[in-house]
Amino acid sequence: MSPGTLGLLAAGGAAGLGIAVVVAAMVPARPDLLAALRMPGHSVASHTTVAGQSPAPAIGIAAVQARFEMWLAATHLTTPDRDLAVIGMRRGEFLLTRVALTAVTLLAGPIYLLIFTAFGLHIPAAIPAGIAAACAALVWVAVAGHTAGKADQARLEMRHSLVAFLQLVALHRAAGAGPGAALDDAAAASPLWTFRRIRGAIDSATRSGHSHWKGIADLAEEMGVDELADLSAITAGASTQGAAIYDTLLARATSLRAQLQTDEIAAAQVASGRMAIPKALLAMATMAFLLYPAITQLTAT
Numbered sequence: 001m002s003p004g005t006l007g008l009l010a011a012g013g014a015a016g017l018g019i020a021v022v023v024a025a026m027v028p029a030r031p032d033l034l035a036a037l038r039m040p041g042h043s044v045a046s047h048t049t050v051a052g053q054s055p056a057p058a059i060g061i062a063a064v065q066a067r068f069e070m071w072l073a074a075t076h077l078t079t080p081d082r083d084l085a086v087i088g089m090r091r092g093e094f095l096l097t098r099v100a101l102t103a104v105t106l107l108a109g110p111i112y113l114l115i116f117t118a119f120g121l122h123i124p125a126a127i128p129a130g131i132a133a134a135c136a137a138l139v140w141v142a143v144a145g146h147t148a149g150k151a152d153q154a155r156l157e158m159r160h161s162l163v164a165f166l167q168l169v170a171l172h173r174a175a176g177a178g179p180g181a182a183l184d185d186a187a188a189a190s191p192l193w194t195f196r197r198i199r200g201a202i203d204s205a206t207r208s209g210h211s212h213w214k215g216i217a218d219l220a221e222e223m224g225v226d227e228l229a230d231l232s233a234i235t236a237g238a239s240t241q242g243a244a245i246y247d248t249l250l251a252r253a254t255s256l257r258a259q260l261q262t263d264e265i266a267a268a269q270v271a272s273g274r275m276a277i278p279k280a281l282l283a284m285a286t287m288a289f290l291l292y293p294a295i296t297q298l299t300a301t
Contacts, residue, residue: 080144083151086223098143105136155225161194162227163257169231170249179235179245180212198228211236227256 079091109132116123168186177185187199198219205215213232220228230252238245 080147080151082224083147086151086154087147089147094143094147098140101143102136102140105139106132108132108135155223158194158197158223158225159227159256159260161190161192162225162231163253163260164190165195165198166231166249166253166256169235170246170253173238173249174246179238183212183216183235197223227252 079094081091084091084094109128112132113123113125113128116128165186168189169182172182172185173179183202184199187195187202189195198216201215201219201222202212203215205212205218213236216228216232216235220226220232231249234245234248234252
């Protein structure tokens with residue numbers, strides 16, 4: 001079988017698979033309620049509608065994407081659910097992006113094979129197929145790495161904002177506000193997404209009949225930020241034991257600021273060390289360029 005025939009078969013198989021996926025996504029299916037409730041980024045409020053009104057159904061490409069996301073979310077593919085909860089991305093959206101980019105990368109092999117065959121360059125079909133498979137595996141891993149990087153950046157931004165938030169809570173508490181009111185006033189002081197995330201967690205907890213610090217504790221578990229758990233413990237102690245938390249909050253803000261500065265200094269030192277590697281390689285290349293004529297003359301004689 002010639003390479004051109006193999007390329008045509010591969011391209012036809014990829015096209016057939018894509019059509020099958022689109023048809024399967026367009027066919028209505030009964031969603032798994034338990035899986036839908038476990039999807040990060042979905043809350044009860046997002047599914048409620050005004051009384052007497054039904055939610056507007058998605059149409060066109062949006063409907064296909066939504067059904068495909070639900071189908072992928074019901075699969076057993078591994079996903080970084082903790083990181084997805086931090087950045088507010090749905091599981092189906094992450095899997096759709098990951099699978100789509102990987103599939104597009106896999107299609108590069110048959111396409112290049114057809115191009116080479118059209119120009120009369122007969123190469124083994126295993127070469128572009130192997131390169132495409134390696135690139136697809138790299139893309140599959142890179143999508144997860146990109147998501148983890150965004151989640152780490154979001155956690156770092158939360159820690160930076162938490163320094164100001166602790167100080168605001170301490171000031172409101174010193175002004176005579178209760179622990180819950182101090183948290184509400186501090187969360188409403190800035191339009192940043194970190195403050196809105198804290199305010200949303202507090203509102204969700206209070207609507208459910210729980211305390212403000214219970215919402216902070218849930219947010220700490222969801223994002224993996226231990227400093228939020230410390231804030232929850234401090235405010236909970238003030239509400240149950242009547243402890244004065246002004247000095248405690250300021251001391252925690254100061255220690256967190258010092259910790260963040262130390263981490264930034266360490267990261268800067270690591271970056272400086274990495275910058276020395278290209279310099280060393282350039283120096284070695286320059287020395288090899290200067291010594292090459294002398295070495296060739298010595299070996300020639």
